[in-house]
Amino acid sequence: MIRRISVVGLLFLAACGQGQQDPVLTSELTSPVDVTLHWRPETGSAGQVVEYANAADGEYTILEFAGPAKDTFRHPDLIPETRFYYRVRPFTGTASAAVDVVLPPGDDVPEIEGPDWTAPVKAGGGKTPVASPEAAASDLRAEVKHANGILFTWQDRASDEDGYLVEVRPAGAADYRVAVQLDPDTTSYGVITLPDEKTATYRVRAFRFGAPSNLTHQTTGKV
Template sequence: MPVKPLVLVALLAAGCSEASPPAFTATLTSPTAVVLTWQDDGAGHRVEYANDPAGPWTTLRFLPAHTMSYRHPDLIPETPFYYRVQPFTGPVSTDLVAVTSDGTVTVTWPDRTRDEAGFLLEIRRPGAPDFDPVEVTDPDVTTCLLSLLPGEEGSAYRVRTLHYGPLSPVVHQTTGQAPSS
């Protein structure tokens, strides 16, 4: 006896699994704000944007591991914005020297690798639970001078050797009209 089409559709649907959520999305949350989201892969992420899919690309922020979203606010109305993220990993240096003087801190560390993409200097401000990225250097640079902001006296520092993973697909949003005043 032949299988009726409705039964066949039901049998096929029963064997299908739900599609997994997109790995990287851009959502317009107001006429001039975009929220980017991605899945937690355990890495930190460099967030970049451009106004043309071919670039040039500008780094918005280096985000710590386990951060899965970024809000890009106060954008130019009626403008295309293209986004991509790139995971980064790397060991934290334990041989770090930070010297504070006259509102600045000089941080130095040894370069023990030959293939790094650079170094990421991170700060943990007094009372903060986590480190935040504060400066990125080029490869082979082993010193960084920072001006201390109010409340950063007594901060802890660490340096991470940067190794980048693959770039995400590019996602796009065009901002809306500016709110009328």
């Protein structure tokens, strides 16, 4: 009986060790110049940031802020015969209350006269850690500036954010997507909308990055 328990215990420990060693992120070359990534989303996160670089210790560029349920990303049409390194990082933070915006018809984006209302304004300095739901931005307001422009303002309540995200859900879409990433302490930003954002719902999120995953890399082929 003791020996049998020991064997089961060893098998259990081995399985646990294998689970801990399984990578969070994997990649595959799905064509000579296309890479597909797969990852395990972190429970409780607001999503995952997908990043790449051309050297393991290089400067990483954000490819996407993926939603919390998404677990794959395709990086297409890459430079042939080049190495690409990838990682994902969870991000956390509570989103603000949402606002609905309906823009008037028209495709024009007029030139700005006077102060640039699209420029981000940093006037924050909140006192609540992002980990607390109380750090969510408050008093989000949307001012329609023209047929394709919206000025957003809000109150910054977070003390340790890595930045702010403006998130948009166009009419008929199931999920939000990130429209823009902003610096910490930002309290105002003007968005020039995309064609599918004439009627949309917006929110902002103070966020913090989590620890990066393991690295994975692929070398593209010849075309």
